[in-house]
Amino acid sequence: MTLSPRQQAMLQFIREYVETNGYPPSIREIGEAAHTSSTSVVSYNLNILQAKGYLTRGKEISRGVRLLQTGSLPETVGDPSDMIVRVPVLGRIVASEPVPIPDDNVSPLDVEDSIALTRDILQENGPVYALQVKGESMIDALIHDGDIVVMKPDSNVRDGDLVAAWLKVEKATTLKRFFWEGKDRVRLQPANPTMGPIYVHPSNLEIQGKVIAVIRQL
Amino acid sequence: MTLSPRQQAMLQFIREYVETNGYPPSIREIGEAAHTSSTSVVSYNLNILQAKGYLTRGKEISRGVRLLQTGSLPETVGDPSDMIVRVPVLGRIVASEPVPIPDDNVSPLDVEDSIALTRDILQENGPVYALQVKGESMIDALIHDGDIVVMKPDSNVRDGDLVAAWLKVEKATTLKRFFWEGKDRVRLQPANPTMGPIYVHPSNLEIQGKVIAVIRQL
């Protein structure tokens, strides 16, 4: 993933400016450093840098530029402690729609919403994202309306994984534990032990991610 | 050198804002946090904080506030970031025993087990503690074996609070939403909407705390 010389210059200037001044530069100050008087050129390039994961921008916020440490998606962002993991909240999970899956090319930092977790909750090192549950349809997974489900976009499942699965025939998303039963049958087991499993043909389901934590605030 | 409560609130807000957003707040945002709509009050107090060495201000620069290392407020116990809240895990919550209630003098450092949460999860400022659920008895509260329940030791309940209640006659702990129904009857409502409530006489129950968050790791 290569950057143009002007983009590199902008990143470098922002980094130095923050270190010197303690707050980020304005669009016009970045433009001066990159030898352009056009604020739209600066904005255009900053949007590219954001899409590539080098920084985030506050929308219509003065000096709303924040450098990220690396460009990978999604990741720990700017917090002083490695203990904190900021997880983007990409939207809602509802039973009647497939789970929104993060696009590798779109910066999660476009999202306005995120939740800070810690390494005590989340030992995962790979990309993770969160969704907020809408509706009561997940109660068989002991997940309540409003809960935040933390997921990783991994469709390689092993027996016992709690997965978000899209059932094509039923046109429904479900959160259940996944078990192979032979080659032609998958058992989806609710977390609620008083409820029975459902059985589906593998072709009927699409694994959209694994649930790795649930956060409920009251 | 003492600071007024409003000045302390402003410092705290700025610190948290920078850590969350990566750039400083505006005068108006600081004012909102300090409960004043007057930008001149904010500016006046920031000038005092600057004179006292807590921060510097860029002249006529938007978001031109920079906290200085010296003069910052004492940090949260043990962690570098005020964003992190370390919550002691005092033990297990099981249906057949009362909830362990923390000694008021306990410090998070005194307990061997704790979990780090963040202010995104836990806005509470008072004492909190956590318990790990043992067994399936809490599934009517949509809480699974192994979940971590974060509580505050507050027995002053209002309708709708999710409480840990010890039922004396039944000798059982239950987690349910609490509602008064007249003076002589309390309705304890499961979080699972498919399950019915139970009704108890107030003398039969002992409120041992309120649940303020649930953490599930998979």
Next chain:
DNA sequence: ATTATACAAGAACATTTGTTCTGTGTCAAA
């Protein structure tokens, strides 16, 4: 009672600042 200081409030205004719009140039692909 008066004065000084600290702190506050709201309004008005000026400046800073980011976004949008329109247009241009370069280059590669069709």
Next chain:
DNA sequence: TTTGACACAGAACAAATGTTCTTGTATAAT
């Protein structure tokens, strides 16, 4: 040659934002 993508430029505009001004209250010191 035409088209589309990319990068750029400048102007205009709207919104964000900080400063200044005037007025007020509370408290302590004189």
